Amino acid sequence: MVAIVQKLEKTRLSAEDWALAALDVIAEQGLAAVAVEPLARRLGVTKGSFYWHFPSREALLVAALERWEKTEQETVFGQLEAIPEPRARLRALFQLVAHELKPHVIYSELLKALDHPVVKPVLSRVSERRLDYLTASFRQAGLGRIDAQNRARLLYAAYVGFLQLSLQLGQPRLHHDEFDAYVNHVMTTLIPE
Amino acid sequence: MVAIVQKLEKTRLSAEDWALAALDVIAEQGLAAVAVEPLARRLGVTKGSFYWHFPSREALLVAALERWEKTEQETVFGQLEAIPEPRARLRALFQLVAHELKPHVIYSELLKALDHPVVKPVLSRVSERRLDYLTASFRQAGLGRIDAQNRARLLYAAYVGFLQLSLQLGQPRLHHDEFDAYVNHVMTTLIPE
DNA sequence: ACCTGAACACCGTTCAAGT
DNA sequence: ACCTGAACACCGTTCAAGT
Numbered sequence: 001m002v003a004i005v006q007k008l009e010k011t012r013l014s015a016e017d018w019a020l021a022a023l024d025v026i027a028e029q030g031l032a033a034v035a036v037e038p039l040a041r042r043l044g045v046t047k048g049s050f051y052w053h054f055p056s057r058e059a060l061l062v063a064a065l066e067r068w069e070k071t072e073q074e075t076v077f078g079q080l081e082a083i084p085e086p087r088a089r090l091r092a093l094f095q096l097v098a099h100e101l102k103p104h105v106i107y108s109e110l111l112k113a114l115d116h117p118v119v120k121p122v123l124s125r126v127s128e129r130r131l132d133y134l135t136a137s138f139r140q141a142g143l144g145r146i147d148a149q150n151r152a153r154l155l156y157a158a159y160v161g162f163l164q165l166s167l168q169l170g171q172p173r174l175h176h177d178e179f180d181a182y183v184n185h186v187m188t189t190l191i192p193e
Numbered sequence: 194m195v196a197i198v199q200k201l202e203k204t205r206l207s208a209e210d211w212a213l214a215a216l217d218v219i220a221e222q223g224l225a226a227v228a229v230e231p232l233a234r235r236l237g238v239t240k241g242s243f244y245w246h247f248p249s250r251e252a253l254l255v256a257a258l259e260r261w262e263k264t265e266q267e268t269v270f271g272q273l274e275a276i277p278e279p280r281a282r283l284r285a286l287f288q289l290v291a292h293e294l295k296p297h298v299i300y301s302e303l304l305k306a307l308d309h310p311v312v313k314p315v316l317s318r319v320s321e322r323r324l325d326y327l328t329a330s331f332r333q334a335g336l337g338r339i340d341a342q343n344r345a346r347l348l349y350a351a352y353v354g355f356l357q358l359s360l361q362l363g364q365p366r367l368h369h370d371e372f373d374a375y376v377n378h379v380m381t382t383l384i385p386e
Numbered sequence: 387a388c389c390t391g392a393a394c395a396c397c398g399t400t401c402a403a404g405t
Numbered sequence: 406a407c408c409t410g411a412a413c414a415c416c417g418t419t420c421a422a423g424t
Contacts, residue, residue: 161354
């Protein structure tokens with residue numbers, strides 16, 4: 001019963017709390033800003049206590065990113081299953097991923113931090129999954145094996161590259177009109193029919 | 194005359210030497226690996242001496258990247274001026290930039306380190322220049338203003354995104370055959386005629 | 387004009403001791 | 406079961422002193 005009271009009052013922290021706080025910081029200020037001491041301050045404890053929950057800063061990052069990976073997967077693919085027509089599904093995926101939900105913000109931050117060894121495997125899995133999905137949809141839409149694969153690469157590269165470009169040029173992404181025009185251009189150019 | 198002897202013997206270092214060493218480290222191990230102490234060891238001096246040449250690690254990075262920016266600009270655009278036909282020039286640019294010269298390796302490393310404030314302005318200038326060049330070439334090839342701009346964005350995004358994807362998936366880039374097939378796919382899909 | 391060596395601040399990590 | 410507080414290592418930075 002003591003345990004229940006503690007849960008309700010949130011007097012003590014769990015590993016989950018640290019992971020969620022880390023994700024907030026990533027979304028707000030990037031991966032590099034996830035530092036044990038500031039995080040501890042944010043959570044109202046001393047940095048020493050962090051090491052009861054995690055063996056290292058890196059372990060915290062891994063936990064946080066795995067959590068993100070799971071939710072982003074559910075968000076993105078969950079919404080697509082409802083759409084049977086492959087071309088429509090392709091458009092939906094591109095649109096979904098190109099508008100700024102929170103998972104999308106974190107994806108951007110990870111893109112900027114590919115330098116960090118913890119990031120690469122996560123993005124690798126996420127991209128692989130999306131690429132496979134795109135390839136399958138292009139096949140269903142009638143393309144041959146090789147063409148479907150290359151077209152999938154091109155479409156996904158167009159997405160990642162555009163995001164990257166926005167980050168580089170430092171516009172807070174394009175105006176909505178301009179962005180929509182670009183998305184249309186991409187879809188009419190790359191998605192058959 | 195003492196000065197001349199010193200130059201010949203290279204007994205002492207210049208800011209240039211530090212910048213070049215930094216670029217080597219970036220190409221080999223990424224931006225994060227540029228640390229004052231290891232660099233000093235590499236150059237056979239103590240880290241204290243670094244601060245005679247630069248006020249900070251950040252200033253070193255700025256100097257190194259500006260040097261890279263200049264040479265990469267000369268390399269890429271220098272070779273294109275010889276090609277008058279816009280479609281051929283577009284293909285040449287894409288090919289040039291997609292094969293792994295040293296500037297290209299550093300570009301990749303910078304892509305991974307967009308997190309760092311020093312990197313963004315450099316990549317911003319480089320990308321802006323390439324985008325403008327692409328847009329102009331598409332116009333010369335007959336596209337209207339808006340279409341040329343969107344097509345340039347798409348082509349450049351296809352390049353950056355593909356690079357990014359290669360970095361993410363951690364293949365040491367695709368097999369040459371597969372890569373060439375992809376490049377062909379992109380060019381036939383995106384470059385008119 | 388360039389370099390050394392000692393010092394300091396900051397942050398990740400450890401750990402004995404507290405509740 | 407979770408947290409504190411003091412300690413240490415590492416690296417960026419400073420600076421007085423050397424050549």
